[in-house]
Amino acid sequence: MSIFRRERGGAGRVSVQEAAIRTGHGGAAEVPTDAVLLDVREPYEWQAGHAPRAVHLSLSALAAGAGLPAEAQARPLVVICRSGNRSRQAAELLATRGAEAVDVIGGMRDWAGAGLPVVDASGGNGTVA
Numbered sequence: 001m002s003i004f005r006r007e008r009g010g011a012g013r014v015s016v017q018e019a020a021i022r023t024g025h026g027g028a029a030e031v032p033t034d035a036v037l038l039d040v041r042e043p044y045e046w047q048a049g050h051a052p053r054a055v056h057l058s059l060s061a062l063a064a065g066a067g068l069p070a071e072a073q074a075r076p077l078v079v080i081c082r083s084g085n086r087s088r089q090a091a092e093l094l095a096t097r098g099a100e101a102v103d104v105i106g107g108m109r110d111w112a113g114a115g116l117p118v119v120d121a122s123g124g125n126g127t128v129a
Helices: 016-022 043-048 059-063 085-096 107-113
Strands: 012-014 036-039 077-080 101-104
Touching (some): 059 085, 101 107
Parallel strands (some): 012 101, 077 101
16 A cells, blocks of 8 residues: 555645655654655755655656656655645646655745755755755
8 A cells, every 4th residue: 555645637746845755854763665755856955955765857857758866766755846836737747657655744944944954966965055
């Protein structure tokens, strides 16, 4: 049985707290998951700040037909962007391709606002661009 609930006609949506739990960022070690946090922002946004262990694939590349990175293939996807608009589009697109995907309401803005970790391209403290 899936750990994700889909809304009728499309991909589901989760809060940043639920996203953190599902992807192992929430500190709840007792919750087993193999979900991947997929960040669909543009490269400059990713480099400025992203969640640790997130996987990057911009929405523009995904829409152009790019496949998922190896570490995200055949795994449940929790899709995130800056505010939640692009991730919703990406999750819908991925769902039509057969992926198990939900998007994160509020995106990286809410992620950082909730005190969840954000790192830059060098692993230092990141910012949400």
